[in-house]
Amino acid sequence: xTPRFLLPVALTVCLVLTVSPCRGAETQLHVKGSDTxxxxxxxxxxxxxEAANPGVEVTWDSLGSGTxxxxxxxxxxxLGAASRSVRENELAExxxxxxxxxxxxxxxxxxxxxxxxxxxxxxxxxDQLSSIFSGRVSNWKAFGGPDLAIRRISRPEYxxxxxxxxxxxxxGGDKTSELEFAPDTEFLExxxxxxxxxxxxxxxxxxxxxxxxxxxxxxxPVVSGRGEAVLPSPETVRRGTYPIYRPLLLYSRGExxxxxxxxxxxxxxGDGQRLVAQYDFTPSDVPSTVSRSAVPRAGGGxxxxxxxxxxxxxxxxxxxxxxxxxxVLVEKLAGGGWSAEIVGHGDSEGSSxxxxxxxxxxxxxxxxxxxxxxxxxxVRRVEGHAAAEPVxxxxxxxxxxxxxxxxxxxxxxx
Numbered sequence: 001x002t003p004r005f006l007l008p009v010a011l012t013v014c015l016v017l018t019v020s021p022c023r024g025a026e027t028q029l030h031v032k033g034s035d036t037x038x039x040x041x042x043x044x045x046x047x048x049x050e051a052a053n054p055g056v057e058v059t060w061d062s063l064g065s066g067t068x069x070x071x072x073x074x075x076x077x078x079l080g081a082a083s084r085s086v087r088e089n090e091l092a093e094x095x096x097x098x099x100x101x102x103x104x105x106x107x108x109x110x111x112x113x114x115x116x117x118x119x120x121x122x123x124x125x126x127d128q129l130s131s132i133f134s135g136r137v138s139n140w141k142a143f144g145g146p147d148l149a150i151r152r153i154s155r156p157e158y159x160x161x162x163x164x165x166x167x168x169x170x171x172g173g174d175k176t177s178e179l180e181f182a183p184d185t186e187f188l189e190x191x192x193x194x195x196x197x198x199x200x201x202x203x204x205x206x207x208x209x210x211x212x213x214x215x216x217x218x219x220x221p222v223v224s225g226r227g228e229a230v231l232p233s234p235e236t237v238r239r240g241t242y243p244i245y246r247p248l249l250l251y252s253r254g255e256x257x258x259x260x261x262x263x264x265x266x267x268x269x270g271d272g273q274r275l276v277a278q279y280d281f282t283p284s285d286v287p288s289t290v291s292r293s294a295v296p297r298a299g300g301g302x303x304x305x306x307x308x309x310x311x312x313x314x315x316x317x318x319x320x321x322x323x324x325x326x327x328v329l330v331e332k333l334a335g336g337g338w339s340a341e342i343v344g345h346g347d348s349e350g351s352s353x354x355x356x357x358x359x360x361x362x363x364x365x366x367x368x369x370x371x372x373x374x375x376x377x378x379v380r381r382v383e384g385h386a387a388a389e390p391v392x393x394x395x396x397x398x399x400x401x402x403x404x405x406x407x408x409x410x411x412x413x414x
Contacts (some may be wrong), residue, residue, distance in 0.1 A: 006059050012035040026055035027259050032071035034079035034193050035250050036109060036209040038062025041279040048275060049266050056259060063189070065160025073100050078260045080251040082211065083109065083162035085319055087304040099410065104250040106267060108282040110210040110232035111165060111244040112219040115210060116202045123229035126243070127406035129169050132205060140203065152185040153194055153206035164246050165207050173401055179244065206246075210237075211280045218402050227330070227393075237282045237286025243401070247319065248281065307364060307408040316361040318369060326369055329408065332374040341409040342366050347400035352386040360384025380411070 031042060038060040046058030061067065062081075069090045072076025086094075087100060095100050113124060121143050124132075131137040133152055141147045155162040171177035188194050191212045198204040199216035210232040213219050221229035224243045236242035255263050266272045273283040307329060309322045318326070332338055344356035344363030360383070366381045387394060392402040 004252045014324065017099050027057070029056065029058045029079075029259060029263055030061070030071070030077050031058065031079045031081055031396065032077040033064045033068030033154075034065045034083040034248070035105065035210070036083045036161055036308070037081040039191055040211060041276065041281065044275055044279065045267060045272055048271060049263055052266075052271075052333060053262075053275070055274045058263070064156065067156040068251060069093070072101070073099070073133050074249060078252070078256075078266065081106070082247060082249045084163050084252065085247075085249065087250065102254065102256075103262065104252075104268060105284040106250050106274040107246045107273070107284050108237050108245055109248050110170075110237045110242045110282075111207050111246065112210040112221060112232045113244075114198050114204075114208060114211050114213070114217045115220055116198060116204055116208050117216070117218045119148075119201050123221040123223055126169055126172055129222075130172060130179070133165075133170050133181055133185070135184065147201070148203040149203050149337050151204040152182055152202055153197055153201075154181055154185050154187050155191070155194070156187045156189055157206075161207070161209060165244075168246075169207075169244060173404075179365075210282075213280075228237075234282050235278055247284075266369050273369050284390050307409070307410070309362075309406045311362050311404045311406070312366060315327045316365045318365055323369065326366065326375070330370065330373040330375050332410070333370070333378040339378045339380050339411050339413045340370070341381045341411060342379060342383070343381075343409070344406045344407060345389055345403060346384075346386050347390075347403040348394035349400060355386040356384050357388065358384075359406075362404075364406060366406050378413070 024216035029046075029401050031046070033036070042060040046060060047252055049058055050056055060081075060104075061071070061077075065084050068077065068080025068082045069086065072080045073093060085101070091101070097315060112399050113129065115121065118414075119140060121140060122141075124143065127138075127330075133154070135152070138150050139142075139147065140150055150292065154165075157163075166181070167173065170181065171179050174178050175319055186197070187254055188197065193207050194206045194208055195212055197205050197213050197215055210219070213232075219232055221231050222243055224241060228241065230242045232242050232244070252260065252264065268284060276283050294413065307326075309318070309326070329340070333340065342363045344359035344361070344366075346359040349355070363382050363384050366375070367379050370376055370379060387403065390403045391405070392400075394400050394403060
């Protein structure tokens with residue numbers, strides 16, 4: 001898989017990786033970061049690599065995505081594992097240290113909303129989940145459940161899962177929102193603690209990567225922008241129908257070398273990706289923030305292939321999953337015979353002028369990425385529209401999220 005360059009810097013530095021001799025092994029590899037990745041999948045990946053490579057030992061420290069970057073910066077980790085993208089302050093720290101971070105997509109994960117099996121609530125929307133975790137609603141009977149106090153449980157602030165859920169669900173993708181978890185929320189460090197607590201508390205609710213769904217807890221269907229109640233599964237993440245999903249990311253300091261490079265190649269292909277699927281995640285060759293569809297071509301002549309990239313509210317930054325799929329588009333355009341039209345779309349929030357401006361910025365972000373990858377000459381047109389062409393209702397948070405998109409239309413080169 002081709003890595004995405006996050007922070008090119010002019011300064012050439014010598015990167016010292018933490019591959020070192022250790023007792024019982026000729027070489028040791030250290031991975032730090034996400035509990036979602038490192039809880040079960042990470043050790044399984046490490047054991048599989050050790051079995052295929054005698055003399056190598058892989059260790060995983062899984063205390064949250066924030067520790068991935070701490071480990072990369074202080075040299076104690078060869079790879080960082082994160083369930084969120086690198087933050088601006090972390091990029092700034094990398095630049096200060098003279099480091100170049102590279103990002104890779106290991107797979108994709110749906111975030112499951114977990115309750116006690118006795119809780120009969122049928123489904124929850126983004127708005128309802130936000131009202132629960134912010135503390136605006138505190139009894140399950142408001143959602144058709146039992147007359148029981150809601151017990152909110154969350155991962156701690158340094159967790160990537162916490163950050164993703166707060167941005168995507170609690171705040172509904174609104175980057176101007178300052179909404180926080182309710183003061184009575186219980187923050188637990190480890191995912192297995194959360195599973196045990198939800199299984200023991202009839203009124204409990206929490207959220208975890210879908211790989212943590214266990215007997216004793218129940219995943220609640222989440223209402224999508226199209227009004228469907230969808231359960232998290234590798235298949236619903238693969239199809240893009242489950243609305244709470246994120247890429248699982250790996251980071252390296254500069255171009256990985258030696259055993260680190262070989263380990264990374266193992267993780268991103270073949271046996272590594274089969275293990276990703278075995279542990280109920282979606283492999284990295286099936287991205288979920290970009291959907292493909294076919295629409296009738298004006299004037300007839302068959303269907304027109306469309307790639308659809310979605311963005312957060314007010315945002316025009318391409319995430320790792322979008323860049324991953326755009327890399328596939330780059331290969332297609334580089335092969336010749338195709339051109340692309342890039343059209344940004346917005347939702348109904350804000351004035352039409354402001355929405356159109358943001359939609360154009362998103363389209364330009366895609367165009368600029370293609371240009372940096374050397375296929376900019378294949379782009380015929382770049383436009384931005386307001387909310388004139390919705391693909392879902394603008395009356396719900398989920399529907400507006402579906403409408404914030406860039407459509408990339410593939411056309412035969414003229």
